[in-house]
Amino acid sequence: MYHYTAIQWLFFFYFYCFFGWCFESTYVSLKSRKLVNRGFCRGPFLPLYGSGAIMMLVVSMPFQDNLVLVYIAGCIGATVLEYVTGVTMEALFKVRYWDYSKNKFNFQGHICLGASLAWGGLTILMTEFIHKPIEHLVLSIPDSILTPVTLVLTALIGADFALSFKAALDLRDVLEKMEKAKEDMLRIQKRLDVIIAVTSEDLENRREGFSDSLAQKKEDFTASITTRVEDLKSNIEGKLESFRTSAQKSPNQYLESVKNEVAELRQKYTRSVADRENVSSLRDFFQRDMIRSNPTMSSEKFKEALEELKEHSNKKNE
Structure with missing residues (x-):
């Protein structure tokens, strides 16, 4: 069982947001052959990865001695998180920031069997290999240092998220x-x-x-x-x-x-x-950056308009 303080849980969330940004931005940049600041926020943080990491730790806690149950819990927990997040974001912003519509065995394009199975494997990787050294590092940091650092990160990431949220709403209005x-x-x-x-x-x-x-x-x-x-x-x-x-x-x-x-x-x-x-x-720079940071963004209702905005954004960025 994990016995962390609220500050430690929050720091783990921010750490995995940053870790996810590094992974995702590197992958997309290599695939696109150009530097891409991937994600919803403008800073080096991907909230979905942070949420996913915390979810993996929470759902696996009752089954830490049984890898099969850890795998199943990871599949279910991550699938629910991905579906709820996808539906909520599309309802708010009228666009999809990821879309599995072309994948086999998908449901409404928000989730698919392949991704769900992969989430289970990532949960085992997370709980058995990745988190243990991170846990050791974070627990070794004195509270007198960890607390102010976490609070500063909270202020910075909160402001970043607020600006990004507004940019996404403005883009929806456009x-x-x-x-x-x-x-x-x-x-x-x-x-x-x-x-x-x-x-x-x-x-x-x-x-x-x-x-x-x-x-x-x-x-x-x-x-x-x-x-x-x-x-x-x-x-x-x-x-x-x-x-x-x-x-x-x-x-x-x-x-x-x-x-x-x-x-x-x-x-x-x-x-x-x-x-x-x-x-x-x-x-607006933030709207252009939102599009550039999410090249796979799609919208069934506003398909032509979104493609036109992507084209305009690319021209302005050039």
């Missing part, structure tokens, strides 16, 4: 604003389609077609969310230019109310494009 601008453009495109249809020569046929498809409009709009923004912009600009050319050639073909509505749609489109470009420029 993604939502980019998606809203895209949805506004989709509505503009739909309205232009209707205007062009009802003012064309085959008005009656088009009206019949629109009447039959009213029930599918919501479904069609949802499906059109997958349209790429650049294709959407090109489509809208083409329709606006076509209407402008047609109105110049045959000014009496369109009612004044139709011309005014198209002019209003043009203004809305211009604002939507400007708003999207403004929020996607990523002027």
Whole structure:
């Protein structure tokens, strides 16, 4: 059984946060062939590794004399921790900081069988080999030194986490604003389609077609969310230019109310494009660093917007 003070438990947590950062950053940097400051925080700490290490120590305490039970406890404990953390972070920030969707036997992309089995092995490695010399080192440090050092680390890491948390929330807001601008453009495109249809020569046929498809409009709009923004912009600009050319050639073909509505749609489109470009420029360093530090970050709902932000972030960092 582990008999540590609260300060010692806290120091172990910080130590393994740092150890995890060293391991993860080295692995990702070698894989990417460039230096990557991996993780959620800006400093050299990965809270998930610290939490995982403490979890391993806690769940293995009742079974220290039985490696099989230590392994099983590690598998279960780490899987629960990883799932709860993944679901919570996605609910808060609308992105996934890791994703097992491409792995076999995964559940919702947050956990997978391979990772769970590996966690069990790491729990044995942790309790039998890694932690023992670390424990000996930490217990040899006098309380008069360990306590102030731990309190200073608490202040520094707490401030770092607060800044990183805010950056992640701000990044979520950027993604939502980019998606809203895209949805506004989709509505503009739909309205232009209707205007062009009802003012064309085959008005009656088009009206019949629109009447039959009213029930599918919501479904069609949802499906059109997958349209790429650049294709959407090109489509809208083409329709606006076509209407402008047609109105110049045959000014009496369109009612004044139709011309005014198209002019209003043009203004809305211009604002939507400007708003999207403004929020996607990523002027905030912490938001750019959050993306750079998590190259595997993904989002099903904001996939295109997130990829665009990654591209902008890479250009600014270069």
